Amino acid sequence: MQRTIKIKLVEDNDLIETIRIFSKARQYVNDIGFKKKIFNKNKLNKLTYKKIKKLYPNLPTGLIQTARDVASESIKREKCKRHIKVKEFSSVRLDKRNLRVNLEHKLISISSVNGRKKITFQTHRLIEKYKDWKPIAGMLCYKQKQLYLNLVVEKDSPQINLGGIQVEEDILGIDRGVNNILVCSNNLFYNSKHLKKIKGKYQYLKAVLQKKDTKSAKHHLKLLSGKETRFVSDTNHRLSKWIANSDFKVFVLENLKDMKHKNNGRRFNKRLGSWSFKQFETYLKYKAEERQKLVISVNPKYTSQTCSHCGYKDKLNRKRSNFKCLQCRYELHADLNASRNIAELGKPIFSRLLVNQPIVVPMATTSQLIH
Numbered sequence: 171m172q173r174t175i176k177i178k179l180v181e182d183n184d185l186i187e188t189i190r191i192f193s194k195a196r197q198y199v200n201d202i203g204f205k206k207k208i209f210n211k212n213k214l215n216k217l218t219y220k221k222i223k224k225l226y227p228n229l230p231t232g233l234i235q236t237a238r239d240v241a242s243e244s245i246k247r248e249k250c251k252r253h254i255k256v257k258e259f260s261s262v263r264l265d266k267r268n269l270r271v272n273l274e275h276k277l278i279s280i281s282s283v284n285g286r287k288k289i290t291f292q293t294h295r296l297i298e299k300y301k302d303w304k305p306i307a308g309m310l311c312y313k314q315k316q317l318y319l320n321l322v323v324e325k326d327s328p329q330i331n332l333g334g335i336q337v338e339e340d341i342l343g344i345d346r347g348v349n350n351i352l353v354c355s356n357n358l359f360y361n362s363k364h365l366k367k368i369k370g371k372y373q374y375l376k377a378v379l380q381k382k383d384t385k386s387a388k389h390h391l392k393l394l395s396g397k398e399t400r401f402v403s404d405t406n407h408r409l410s411k412w413i414a415n416s417d418f419k420v421f422v423l424e425n426l427k428d429m430k431h432k433n434n435g436r437r438f439n440k441r442l443g444s445w446s447f448k449q450f451e452t453y454l455k456y457k458a459e460e461r462q463k464l465v466i467s468v469n470p471k472y473t474s475q476t477c478s479h480c481g482y483k484d485k486l487n488r489k490r491s492n493f494k495c496l497q498c499r500y501e502l503h504a505d506l507n508a509s510r511n512i513a514e515l516g517k518p519i520f521s522r523l524l525v526n527q528p529i530v531v532p533m534a535t536t537s538q539l540i541h
């Protein structure tokens with residue numbers, strides 16, 4: 171399993187200059203690739219390497235290669251249709267060739283335009299937590315006059331004992347929506363009133379600031395966006411921790427890709443538009459993994475129209491937040507009904523895992539299987 175941790179670095183002109191030159195090299199590859207409609211790495215290398223070496227003789231070879239790789243990937247993503255403008259300080263992708271980190275001794279060494287830079291850093295709780303993980307890659311960033319290293323660390327996935335899981339008792343279905351952020355198949359509701367209120371407040375303040383075209387307004391807007399991002403992220407951390415710490419061992423979620431299709435975006439109204447369901451899912455997966463629990467995704471098709479009691483499927487079963495089965499007359503909250511269906515859909519998937527796998531499997535294998 172992998173995690174990314176953010177490490178604040180002290181100001182270092184060589185590193186800042188490295189980021190600037192790296193961005194220029196990236197721009198050069200982007201320019202050539204766009205002009206010639208090429209994104210193949212080898213072809214781009216032949217066309218640009220010598221020139222970049224000449225233009226920026228101090229940029230280490232490893233970083234020239236990464237700049238080319240990053241540029242090639244973005245040209246490919248844009249299908250050569252858009253001429254990409256690289257920021258003055260774009261993030262520098264680092265790998266084993268140009269980054270060494272010792273978390274234990276708080277030492278980082280990075281290739282720069284002025285040779286290898288050895289720097290130390292301030293540790294904090296999160297870094298301490300991953301001290302015994304293996305650093306494998308990183309991103310060097312310079313944002314708002316602050317240098318950061320986003321470091322990717324890795325550790326063997328823990329073993330999960332599937333044999334100890336009871337299908338009927340240990341599986342929790344979770345429905346995600348706008349009125350209720352989460353509704354769980356064990357009758358737990360987490361409504362979005364508070365979240366909407368806070369998000370509404372931020373949106374109002376942002377709208378006010380956006381109308382003013384002053385430097386100070388822009389500055390405040392930036393600060394506000396940061397606050398909003400942190401609020402969403404804190405909420406997601408709290409919710410996912412609460413779920414992961416419950417007695418349940420398998421969590422079943424709707425597959426977000428299918429969810430978009432199902433809802434045509436209607437369910438995710440503007441106010442919660444940027445509320446990150448994906449982030450919640452990522453956090454839950456992390457926390458579940460650490461507790462040797464599983465997260466399964468299912469296709470949510472018909473989960474809102476099907477009766478969780480008798481299985482009868484009809485669009486008319488549901489009227490807004492109320493679900494009343496036209497066949498068996500069972501009545502309950504529509505989101506709760508959906509969450510129970512989601513739990514049911516997860517059961518056969520989990521059972522297949524049990525049949526196909528040895529009883530104890532590494533997490534990575536199981537997650538590959540379920541996605």
Ligand SMILES: [Zn+2]
Binds near residue numbers: 478481482495499
């Ligand atoms: Zn029914």
